[in-house]
Amino acid sequence: MASYAYGLEKMLYSTNLINYNDSERNTILDYSVEIVSLDPEDTLFEWLDVANYSVTGFQINLHRNTLKYLVNYYLPSGLFVIVSWVSFISEDN
Numbered sequence: 001m002a003s004y005a006y007g008l009e010k011m012l013y014s015t016n017l018i019n020y021n022d023s024e025r026n027t028i029l030d031y032s033v034e035i036v037s038l039d040p041e042d043t044l045f046e047w048l049d050v051a052n053y054s055v056t057g058f059q060i061n062l063h064r065n066t067l068k069y070l071v072n073y074y075l076p077s078g079l080f081v082i083v084s085w086v087s088f089i090s091e092d093n
Helices: 066-092
Strands: 031-037 044-047 051-054 058-064
Touching: none
Parallel strands: none
Antiparallel strands: 031 058, 044 051
16 A cells, blocks of 8 residues: 655655454465565665655465375376376286
8 A cells, every 4th residue: 555646755654463363264275475574675666766655565475285186186097097007007906
């Protein structure tokens, strides 16, 4: 969030509270959520030599849970391939 109508001297934004409870999230999500405050260098927007503007906000980092894909998709597919190989070997004997 930022205001480009008023410079840093007239309007200063700040983030007071960032609250996220991971235990209340939907369990079907394929990723874990992490919410982080902006770095101090990201809270200032310098537009050419005209003015400096205040910026506030947060960053949402999503980390994909890869174990779910391995167990649900790749493992069964791999087992089908192995079973088909075994069936070809057993037909030759």
